[in-house]
Amino acid sequence: MRYAQGGGLTAERRAFRERLRLEAAAGFVRGDDNAAIARQLRVHLRSVQRWRLAWSQGGERALATKGPASYPLLSDELFAVLERELDKGPVAHGWPDQTWTLARIKTLIGRRFHKTYTVQGVAALLKRHGWSAQVPARRAVERDEAAVAGWVKDTWPQVEAPRRRSGPGSCSKTKPALR
Template sequence: MRYAQGGGLTAERQAFRERLRFEAAGRFAQGDESSVIAHDLRVSVRSVQRWRKAWSTDGVQALASKGPASLPLLSDALFTVLETELDKGPVAHGWPDQTWTLSRIKTLIGRRFHKTYTIQGVAALLKRHGWTCQVPARRAVERNEAAVAGWVKETWPQVEAPRRRSGRGWSSRTKPASR
């Protein structure tokens, strides 16, 4: 499985997939059918067919791992620089409040490093380096608890749709039979 923005299989998983391909090559030499090999190795028949074609054209070396599909756009050194920029806070970078969003971090990466990430790519980048989503733990200083309580008691009941009364309603099965 590959992931956006330079993710992909781990080195361990790449080695495992390579071992599967080499095992399939041995089975190709024995003359086994693709469907049997796919069933035994628990892979798709189409994958085995691709491997067989590569093996018949270029031999076993064609089935060797070619390494990661792509390298991350931000190296570990550049991510360290990004972390120092994030520590400065959003206000230092021109945003009006102290909230980092994925969109803002994407913009910061573009401005600072001239690299383009998707929103999902930024989320994967942060997760890969141990960052997590944060939700504010405290309420806004400006919050007026008395006004909130009054709104809940007075305004909300008027806005809320009336509820159906419990009890028996009328339907084709509950209507009294006409005589």
């Protein structure tokens, strides 16, 4: 089963499902019918059929949990190395500008660690470690911060329309209208 957040089953949920499979194995030993086991365990008949097939081929060991569906490709130690590489900047790794993109980080992981991620996998990896998307502010090269600050302080108050004071207006429900 897949989840929208990209996760899988928790350890507790995997253990619960393994207990169900082992209870089904006890039913197989007793000679119970697949439909009866499915009703008793409140699972789908097809699941019991798959479990019986696995049990007949490998015994109870075949019904044991196999652990999480996937392990993270980059350990915490390797992610710390990746962070140091990202701190160096894209130019240090051969890109012409100072913008990190998910595709560039994916390429960096491939070059540095010989691991393959998808772009979505890189986004999930970064998010899992507290990184967020940053969009650079687009500013003109000729921008004069002192002139902008002066304009905001002196000119803008004259241009901006005065705000109305808050309070009951003429159509307020709290005051009856004068006639």
